[in-house]
Amino acid sequence: MLSERLLDNAVLVKLQLAISKVGTSNVLFGLLAIAATALVLDYAHMLYLRSRMPPGPFPLPIIGNTWMLPDHKPWIYFEELSKKLNTPLITFWIGRNPTIWINDAWCAHEIFEKKAQIYASRPRMVVFGELGSGQSNLVTMQIRNQEEREKWRIHRKLMHIGVGVQSVRGYRSIQNNESKVIALDFLREPKEYVKHLERYATSVVSIIAFGRRVASYNDPIITEVIALMQLAAELNVPGKTFPMLLETFPILAKFPRSMPWFKGLGHRGQKGGHYFFYTLAEEAIEQYAQKSPAEQASMPKPYVKTLFEEAEKYNLPKNELSGLTSNLFGAGADTSSSTLVSFILACCAFPDVVQKAHEELDRVIGPHRSPHWDDSPNLPYINAFVKEVLRWRSVAIIGGQPHSPTQDDDYKGYYIPRGAWVQGNVWAMHHHEREFPDPDRFYPDRHLEGNDHHRPFPNDKGYMTFGWGRRVCSGQALAEQGTWVTVARLLWGFNIRKARDPKTGKEIDVDIFAFTNGLNMRPQPFPCEIVPRSDEIREAIEREGREALLELKVHDGESRYRMSTFYQQQQKKLKTKPVVDDKGSVTFVKVYKMHGT
Numbered sequence: 053m054l055s056e057r058l059l060d061n062a063v064l065v066k067l068q069l070a071i072s073k074v075g076t077s078n079v080l081f082g083l084l085a086i087a088a089t090a091l092v093l094d095y096a097h098m099l100y101l102r103s104r105m106p107p108g109p110f111p112l113p114i115i116g117n118t119w120m121l122p123d124h125k126p127w128i129y130f131e132e133l134s135k136k137l138n139t140p141l142i143t144f145w146i147g148r149n150p151t152i153w154i155n156d157a158w159c160a161h162e163i164f165e166k167k168a169q170i171y172a173s174r175p176r177m178v179v180f181g182e183l184g185s186g187q188s189n190l191v192t193m194q195i196r197n198q199e200e201r202e203k204w205r206i207h208r209k210l211m212h213i214g215v216g217v218q219s220v221r222g223y224r225s226i227q228n229n230e231s232k233v234i235a236l237d238f239l240r241e242p243k244e245y246v247k248h249l250e251r252y253a254t255s256v257v258s259i260i261a262f263g264r265r266v267a268s269y270n271d272p273i274i275t276e277v278i279a280l281m282q283l284a285a286e287l288n289v290p291g292k293t294f295p296m297l298l299e300t301f302p303i304l305a306k307f308p309r310s311m312p313w314f315k316g317l318g319h320r321g322q323k324g325g326h327y328f329f330y331t332l333a334e335e336a337i338e339q340y341a342q343k344s345p346a347e348q349a350s351m352p353k354p355y356v357k358t359l360f361e362e363a364e365k366y367n368l369p370k371n372e373l374s375g376l377t378s379n380l381f382g383a384g385a386d387t388s389s390s391t392l393v394s395f396i397l398a399c400c401a402f403p404d405v406v407q408k409a410h411e412e413l414d415r416v417i418g419p420h421r422s423p424h425w426d427d428s429p430n431l432p433y434i435n436a437f438v439k440e441v442l443r444w445r446s447v448a449i450i451g452g453q454p455h456s457p458t459q460d461d462d463y464k465g466y467y468i469p470r471g472a473w474v475q476g477n478v479w480a481m482h483h484h485e486r487e488f489p490d491p492d493r494f495y496p497d498r499h500l501e502g503n504d505h506h507r508p509f510p511n512d513k514g515y516m517t518f519g520w521g522r523r524v525c526s527g528q529a530l531a532e533q534g535t536w537v538t539v540a541r542l543l544w545g546f547n548i549r550k551a552r553d554p555k556t557g558k559e560i561d562v563d564i565f566a567f568t569n570g571l572n573m574r575p576q577p578f579p580c581e582i583v584p585r586s587d588e589i590r591e592a593i594e595r596e597g598r599e600a601l602l603e604l605k606v607h608d609g610e611s612r613y614r615m616s617t618f619y620q621q622q623q624k625k626l627k628t629k630p631v632v633d634d635k636g637s638v639t640f641v642k643v644y645k646m647h648g649t
């Protein structure tokens with residue numbers, strides 16, 4: 053110890069002597085010269101990369117183009133930039149990181165689909181990844197080596213077991229019944245239409261994951277999960293203010309969480325944050341075990357039970373298991389309900405298409421029962437209507453998370469470096485006049501072959517709402533299935549139109565551009581009128597709703613836990629707190645003195 057200190061002192065003394073010999077100002081000058089040279093070299097490297105990459109605005113040293121980002125809705129800015137520079141791909145520097153924005157569906161197809169193997173990774177994301185669930189969650193998982201690729205494959209596979217194309221047919225009765233309950237709720241309380249749609253979407257994923265239904269829109273799981281997702285969606289939009297500025301200066305993320313630039317992040321990424329969903333999963337497995345064999349036979353096995361059984365094969369730690377469960381809520385509830393809110397807005401803004409849908413439904417279905425997936429081959433206009441709902445105001449407006457190439461790539465002579473952010477601008481793709489003439493018009497006919505607005509598109513579906521390639525949305529089949537039956541049923545059952553001012557009797561206009569700013573966008577609140585189309589239809593809705601509630605009874609149940617109070621309660625009641633080890637496993641340590649107790 054003593055010898056080390058003597059040595060340290062000797063080094064310091066030597067340094068002081070050397071500085072006094074050379075002169076303090078010369079030393080400062082030297083350091084400045086080194087810093088300036090590093091800056092110039094770094095900037096020269098940025099400019100060299102820029103000369104090889106897709107075009108974009110001129111970056112400044114260190115801050116790149118960050119300062120140019122608009123305060124809101126950067127997807128519109130990138131669409132405009134792409135038109136102005138006449139290029140489908142834009143390079144935009146977030147600090148020293150080049151990000152590539154794809155503004156054209158054909159390019160997205162060529163890059164993300166045709167080169168899916170190398171575009172399967174996510175880039176380094178500080179706010180959403182490193183300060184969030186990072187490598188423990190499929191959504192943000194990076195693939196930088198073979199080990200990470202293997203882990204990502206296992207997660208995709210486990211997600212696929214839960215909500216892949218084969219599994220979702222087994223969830224039809226859940227979605228069908230829950231959407232009948234929306235129709236019943238619309239009869240009772242039409243003004244609360246947003247809450248009914250949120251309850252539906254949360255209940256469907258809750259039944260699939262936990263076997264437990266969400267019966268009331270006051271259930272905190274709805275408000276808490278949706279609020280959490282909306283915060284995450286807002287945080288994840290590229291921006292020039294904190295916390296997104298951490299992407300420009302990742303070094304700031306190394307400072308203690310008390311620093312002001314973490315303000316607005318909430319509890320993101322704090323250790324043990326996943327433990328809530330793990331506890332819900334354990335509770336659900338317990339509750340399932342308590343059901344009678346007849347009850348168990350009448351419902352799909354909760355996903356968490358299958359997941360826990362499968363996970364043993366792969367030795368998955370608890371935080372990863374929890375991530376897989378929470379993804380159903382995180383990725384599935386807000387997205388599905390926001391899509392349906394946009395559908396209601398479209399009905400109010402474009403009454404002519406609603407009338408056309410009614411004509412087809414009256415002709416094919418009639419008033420005594422609501423439509424079902426089996427009717428789909430006879431309902432071409434409704435099929436086109438649902439496609440247009442998914443195209444017109446796609447909820448994941450920048451295609452969710454960015455992709456990132458696992459090796460350097462060349463696209464039509466442009467260099468795309470390994471690890472770069474590559475973001476699909478779905479707004480620009482779905483808004484391109486070449487594919488979608490008059491793009492802001494909600495016009496289902498454009499999806500019907502032979503229509504003068506029908507245009508070629510790189511895929512058969514006619515939209516890119518669910519992302520691309522190996523990272524395409526795991527819940528796509530479930531979301532499409534649910535959107536179809538709900539849109540078809542609500543169109544069949546109701547006149548959905550603009551509300552009227554009670555004093556003047558005049559229609560209240562809706563704004564088709566007033567959407568939230570998050571990367572999962574939904575319309576800003578708007579009033580509307582939702583009334584059953586006839587007495588016969590009303591009776592059918594009531595009858596079907598009652599039957600649906602009876603069938604759903606097997607999923608009734610309560611959870612003992614609430615996200616907002618969960619951690620405090622755990623600490624106070626059990627006097628333990630979850631501690632996560634390096635592998636992500638949770639153990640409980642006794643807390644002897646509780647803060648505030």
Ligand code: HEM
Nearest residue numbers: 191383384387388448451452518519520523525526527531
């Ligand atoms: C209308 C509803 C939905 C929309 C528009 C939507 C859209 C998206 C998009 C755009 C992505 C990113 C794709 C990419 O990176 O290329 C994504 C990823 C994902 N979605 Fe969805 N989603 C919806 C519903 C759901 C549902 C219901 C679930 C689960 C039950 C789900 C689970 C996931 C998961 C786990 C990922 C991450 C996949 C990965 O990174 O490998 N989504 N979703």
